[in-house]
Amino acid sequence: MSKTIQTVLKTRGLSCATPAVVQAELAAQGPLAAPVAEFRTRILQHLEHEAAKLPAGATWLASSDIIESVFGHYKAFTARGPLKEVGRLVLLIPAFLCELTAPVIREAMASVRTIDVERWVQTHLGPSMLARRRRALRPAMKTA
Template sequence: MIKQKLDEITLQVGRPIQIVADHGSDLARGIKLYQEEHEDLIYTHDVTHAMALLLKYELNSDDKYQSFIQKCNMCRQQLQQTELSFLSPPTQRSQCRYFNIERLTDWGLNLLNCPIDTVVKLVENSDPGVINKKLINKLGWLVDYQVELIRWHQMTVLTRTLETQLKKLGINQQSLTCFQENEFTFAEGELLNFQQHICDYVVTQSSHIKDEKTFLATSDVIESLFGKYKHFSARCPFKEMSQMLLTICLSTMNLTNTIVKNALESISFADVEAWLAEVFGQSMLSKRKTLFSKLVDDTETA
């Protein structure tokens, strides 16, 4: 399916120089099949997804981290609707949870470094002694993770440093040297190994780039656009690709009164409807209305 779509796009707009994507099995298989016919195509593993996979590989097998996640869930349940609810750990995502693990590590480190007196003062009209006991009872478990939280935080510093670099400067033959110029000081062998995995990623992805050329290392921009599209289309009764796709164009421009006026004067709603019919055909909602109205007519006739 992916290979077929890439072939169709090639016929329409020409052969791409580079494809940036994650390593989802279906997607990767289709791209590699396409790459067999176009050997000079550069297939880049998106840096955001690649770094999340590295973190997932390291932390999925880390029993301490998994127990930390469980404790965070329990803590959130215990603190909600209490005077200490403002101290609750951040909500964890059911998917893509390794994209933003620093939200949890930062929460833990910030609480460990926060003076108890400061927290007590924020809980108004309460007995300081009682609040102090509650803090120890509900959040005292964080002390057992202090060392690990620092290590997990350092891991995210490594991944975020590379992500920031490649998103700003792109990826080229100098990317590894640029990353290694950062002064990371880690005593633990595990972190040195993790840093080496990051360097291996840069070497692998830049090895296909020749000369002094620079290429993209992320598809964040287009993913952000689709994220906005999903937000706008969330109000639609049926989840389908339809006229709401036009909101993607609106997200890439600075709307002014003049632009809106020109658009309304040059394009009619009938033009939009004709375009929709040509590109998408009859919508799911329209088909549903047609079906149900037919059933109502048949019932009345009977």
């Protein structure tokens, strides 16, 4: 029963329709022993309670699998670099979520200015580890 519920939530997400879908899936499994039926009732009540919190028509992720996969792609991509920090490459994460085509890239390049990206990086990430290292190790310049 728990595998069925987990599968429904992972594949379809959590929405207002989820409790009915789970109930239909579980009903197809046949009659249950009293303790298991009580557990099923509590699970369905919990699903209804959580689904009631969602905006109408919304479907939310009910699993961290997708997020873990996205960060796995990010880690694999950045593993080739010498510095292991969250830097400018964090802005690549949205690219892992869609198919990159020429029109998508063109629209992205036309809709966001480079100066805005640079400001965001300076505001939220600051100088990279390499820039901080260079500044710290740069010999002091004498002024006349």
